[in-house]
Amino acid sequence: MSILIKNINQLLQVHEDNVTIVKGAKMKTLPLIENAYVYIVDDTIVEYGSMDNIGDIKAEETIDATGKIVLPSWCDSHTHIVYAGNRASEFVDRINGLSYAEIANRGGGILNSAKTLQNTSEDDLYKQSLKRLNEVIAMGTGAVEIKTGYGLTVEAELKMLKVIKRLKQDSLAKVKPTLLAAHAIPEKYRSDKASYLKIIINELLPKASSLRIAEYIDVFCEEGYFSIEDTEAILKAAKKYHLQPKIHVNQFNILGGVALGVKYNALSVDHLEELNDDDIKALKESITMPVALPGCSYFLGIPYTPARKIIDAGLPLAIATDFNPGSAPSGNMNFVVSSACIKLKMTPEEAINAATINGAYAMGISNMYGSITRGKKANLIITKPMDNYASIAYEFGQDPIDRIIINGISL
Ligand code: NIG
Ligand code: FE
Numbered sequence: 587m588s589i590l591i592k593n594i595n596q597l598l599q600v601h602e603d604n605v606t607i608v609k610g611a612k613m614k615t616l617p618l619i620e621n622a623y624v625y626i627v628d629d630t631i632v633e634y635g636s637m638d639n640i641g642d643i644k645a646e647e648t649i650d651a652t653g654k655i656v657l658p659s660w661c662d663s664h665t666h667i668v669y670a671g672n673r674a675s676e677f678v679d680r681i682n683g684l685s686y687a688e689i690a691n692r693g694g695g696i697l698n699s700a701k702t703l704q705n706t707s708e709d710d711l712y713k714q715s716l717k718r719l720n721e722v723i724a725m726g727t728g729a730v731e732i733k734t735g736y737g738l739t740v741e742a743e744l745k746m747l748k749v750i751k752r753l754k755q756d757s758l759a760k761v762k763p764t765l766l767a768a769h770a771i772p773e774k775y776r777s778d779k780a781s782y783l784k785i786i787i788n789e790l791l792p793k794a795s796s797l798r799i800a801e802y803i804d805v806f807c808e809e810g811y812f813s814i815e816d817t818e819a820i821l822k823a824a825k826k827y828h829l830q831p832k833i834h835v836n837q838f839n840i841l842g843g844v845a846l847g848v849k850y851n852a853l854s855v856d857h858l859e860e861l862n863d864d865d866i867k868a869l870k871e872s873i874t875m876p877v878a879l880p881g882c883s884y885f886l887g888i889p890y891t892p893a894r895k896i897i898d899a900g901l902p903l904a905i906a907t908d909f910n911p912g913s914a915p916s917g918n919m920n921f922v923v924s925s926a927c928i929k930l931k932m933t934p935e936e937a938i939n940a941a942t943i944n945g946a947y948a949m950g951i952s953n954m955y956g957s958i959t960r961g962k963k964a965n966l967i968i969t970k971p972m973d974n975y976a977s978i979a980y981e982f983g984q985d986p987i988d989r990i991i992i993n994g995i996s997l
Contacts, residue, residue, distance in 0.1 A: 589626045589996060590645035591656055591968065596975055597622035597634060598657035599942050601959045606952040607875070608939045610900035616935040616975070624656060626964040629994035634958055647996065653971035654988060655978070657938065659728025660919035660967070661945030661956050664832070664856050664877055666733050666766075666910035667722070668715040668749050669699055670706035673911045686886055686913065687810070687838075696770035699911050700738040703746070712749045719757055722909070722917035725985075728965030728992050729760035729956075731832070731906075731949050733804055735769030740790050743767045747799040758992040760963070762949045764832055765794055766804035768812050768820050783816055787823040795827035801950075802853065803829040807843035814842050821850040832948070836860045838888070848872040854904065854948040858891045859883060866899050875948040876901060878940075879908035880925035886913050893930035904944035905930075905937065924982035934976040964994040 597619045608615075624634040625643050633643070676689050676698070689695050703711065722730065732750045737743035747763060754761035767786045775782035794800045803824035807817040821831050831852035835843030837859055844865040847855040856877040858865070869876055878891035896903050905926045909917035919941055926937040946956030954963050969978065970988045978986045990997050 587628060587647070587994060588645040589647045589649065589991065589994070590623060590643050591649045591651050592623040592640065593637060593650055593652040594622040594624065594656045595651070595653050595972070596620055596655045597624060597958060598655060598938065598975055599957045600634060601957045604953060604959050604961070605943060605957060607902050607947045608943055609902040610897060613897055613903070613936040613939045614933055616938055624958060624966070626991065626994050629964055631958060631960060631962050631964050633960065649968070649996070651968055655969040655972055655975050657967050657975070658942045658956055658958060659965035659990065659992065660726050660941050661729045661949060662722065662727045662906050662909070662917065662919055663731050663854060663904055663945045663948035664879060664906035664908050665730055665917060666735060666908070667718050667730065667917065668711065668732055668734070668746050669703060669736050669911050670711055670714060671699070671702040671911070672915065673698060676912065690810070693773065695912055696736065697773060699736040700742070700770070700772065703736040704739065704742045708745050708748060711745065712752050715749055715753060716756070718909070718917060719753055719759065722919070723757070723759050723990070723992060724987070725918050725920060726967045726987050726990060727759065727917065727919050728990070729946060729949060729951060731762045731764055731802070733764040733766040735766030735804070738767065738770060738772045740785060740793065743790055744793060747794060747797070751799050758995060760951060760955060762802065762951065763800050764802040764804045765790070765800040765829065766806070768805040768816065770806065770811060779816065783819060786820060791823055791827055800829060802832045804832050804834060806834040807841055807846070808834065808837055809839045809841070814846055817843060818846055821846070825850065830950070832856065836865065840865070844868050848874050853950055856906070857882070859889045861892055861895065866895065866901070869901050870899065875904050875944060877904045877906055877948055878926070878930060879906055879914065880929055881914040881916055881922055882908045883929070884925060885915070890929045893926065893932050897932070897936060902944050902947070903940050904948040905940040906945060906948070920978065920986055921983065924979045927979040928982065934979045937979055938975065964991055966991040
């Protein structure tokens with residue numbers, strides 16, 4: 587199948603060379619072609635350019651994008667889309683004055699989601715999760731990382747991994763699976779965390795590895811969850827199975843997780859609502875992508891990741907939804923791009939770089955996703971008519987999407 591999209595007002599994130607990351611001051615640049623076309627064959631971007639030089643392209647389908655913007659689909663590098671039920675009642679508890687920590691301490695929070703998930707069949711979990719995945723695709727996401735972490739037993743964590751595998755097989759979106767068994771300490775091991783760590787290291791990691799259904803390892807490195815020592819034990823064990831870290835750090839407290847992540851060549855360190863100069867220093871000489879999750883800050887009312895400090899230090903930054911039932915029950919990347927501008931003081935160019943090419947980097951797929959480059963996957967957003975791409979961020983909470991093309995298929 588071939589598709590020609592023509593008369594595009596602005597074609598964004600166009601790179602002749604296959605860039606895989608954009609850092610620091612370069613994030614302010616978003617290369618674009620005005621009055622452009624892009625030509626897709628099957629699942630691949632084959633050609634693009636100015637309408638002045640379109641020549642004679644014959645396509646099976648032609649889309650007239652007059653007045654519209656075309657850009658690479660969002661790359662959402664941090665989600666917990668696979669979960670069962672919801673935590674709307676905890677949301678109301680928070681409105682009535684309880685904190686996220688207070689709710690967790692009385693058995694709510696992640697443990698509440700784990701109880702529900704353990705009692706949900708694989709098929710039901712798959713159906714609930716597929717519905718969410720299809721919703722985020724409709725909002726412009728073309729590639730997504732999905733974590734486990736609401737199982738907290740060997741059996742339930744594997745159930746989550748199997749569901750992620752089915753989503754990966756059945757969905758048009760690119761899916762990358764991450765094992766986050768160290769997301770919370772199960773009730774049963776409340777006073778014996780060491781035994782839970784042993785189960786993760788000696789049982790779950792070998793099983794997940796033999797089934798080849800996890801690609802990354804994650805740990806919630808935080809007070810009351812997993813310490814630096816716990817985190818290091820897991821990262822060390824995961825290294826033997828070639829699971830690269832993508833870890834939750836610095837959400838509420840700075841424990842030293844950023845430097846630890848860098849030491850283990852983490853692909854990303856995520857959250858960073860709290861961040862100090864040592865963290866910046868550690869990231870400077872690393873291959874690790876810092877990831878901000880503004881939807882979580884918005885929903886919990888906690889500080890926003892200091893994006894300016896990160897970018898102005900010459901570092902790259904990615905933004906993601908953190909879609910999960912407790913701290914960010916939304917997978918809307920358009921909202922994340924808006925919040926990055928409004929709350930993280932990122933320019934629209936920086937936010938779009940963070941949500942496309944840098945998001946793809948944080949999933950290890952930026953050689954094939956995240957820019958308009960010949961040979962890359964045909965995952966595209968076509969917006970509603972707008973004068974300038976800044977409107978994607980400016981009109982916050984509005985739906986900017988007209989249609990999407992995912993894996994070369996027009997939806
Ligand atoms: O990224 N911080 C840890 N994990 C999730 C929230 C989990 C939950 O509350 O269910 C997060 O915010
Ligand atoms: Fe998260």
